[in-house]
Amino acid sequence: MTSESGKPKVRIAASLLAADFSQLGRDIKSLGDGGCDEIHFDVMDGNFVPNITFGAPVLEWIRPLTNLPIDIHMMVREPGRFVDDFARAGADYFTVHAEACAHLHATVQSIKEAGMKAGVALNPGTPISVLEEILPDVDRVLVMTVNPGYGGQQFISGQLTKIAALAEKLPWRADGADLAVDGGVKTDTAPGCAEAGASVLISGTGIFNHPDGVISGIAALREAIDGR
Ligand code: DX5
Ligand code: ZN
Numbered sequence: 001m002t003s004e005s006g007k008p009k010v011r012i013a014a015s016l017l018a019a020d021f022s023q024l025g026r027d028i029k030s031l032g033d034g035g036c037d038e039i040h041f042d043v044m045d046g047n048f049v050p051n052i053t054f055g056a057p058v059l060e061w062i063r064p065l066t067n068l069p070i071d072i073h074m075m076v077r078e079p080g081r082f083v084d085d086f087a088r089a090g091a092d093y094f095t096v097h098a099e100a101c102a103h104l105h106a107t108v109q110s111i112k113e114a115g116m117k118a119g120v121a122l123n124p125g126t127p128i129s130v131l132e133e134i135l136p137d138v139d140r141v142l143v144m145t146v147n148p149g150y151g152g153q154q155f156i157s158g159q160l161t162k163i164a165a166l167a168e169k170l171p172w173r174a175d176g177a178d179l180a181v182d183g184g185v186k187t188d189t190a191p192g193c194a195e196a197g198a199s200v201l202i203s204g205t206g207i208f209n210h211p212d213g214v215i216s217g218i219a220a221l222r223e224a225i226d227g228r
Pocket of ligand 2: 015041042073182202
């Protein structure tokens with residue numbers, strides 16, 4: 001799909017971490033109304049990252065509220081243990097950290113066997129070479145542009161080189177493998193990510209903390225990306 005500018009359409013994903021959890025249903029509805037393309041669901045275990053969030057039971061509650069695809073970002077050690085729980089709860093993508101899996105190949109296969117699309121995420125300090133053997137098998141690579149654990153951190157611009165290198169390395173396959181960027185994505189940093197070759201831009205505080213609300217947050221990001 002292409003945007004009006006003729007460039008490939010970059011998808012916008014909203015990280016629920018920054019949503020108002022007392023009004024989660026309302027916020028999820030706004031994402032659909034505002035033209036968001038995907039929902040990003042951050043799972044943290046207090047071990048792989050220094051923070052804890054939520055798990056499959058919360059996904060079960062929100063799954064009936066939206067038709068948007070939902071990507072589970074597992075910031076969890078040995079995330080393969082939870083593949084079946086999230087598949088049952090209705091996840092579309094299940095993204096694991098390369099650094100958190102002793103048997104990355106087996107974990108990716110189990111995600112696909114469970115009927116989900118498989119993503120692999122890299123921390124800022126992890127080189128793309130760790131993906132060499134697994135690239136043909138993955139549906140998504142997720143480049144972290146902050147160290148995972150918290151929303152609202154500063155974008156690490158040095159990661160743009162990694163995004164560009166991956167965009168070149170990953171022949172954008174006919175079956176639609178994509179390149180996602182997560183962390184500090186806002187109107188000022190999103191255009192550079194898109195220019196470097198990202199196809200999915202994930203934003204939390206950039207969308208949910210917009211002074212005029214969630215729908216304006218999505219519109220501002222869309223304008224920044226398409227107007228670049
Ligand atoms: C960070 C999470 C991100 C985070 C992004 O560990 O993986 O998805 O919610 O939040 P912002 O866009 O505020 O950096
Ligand atoms: Zn995330």
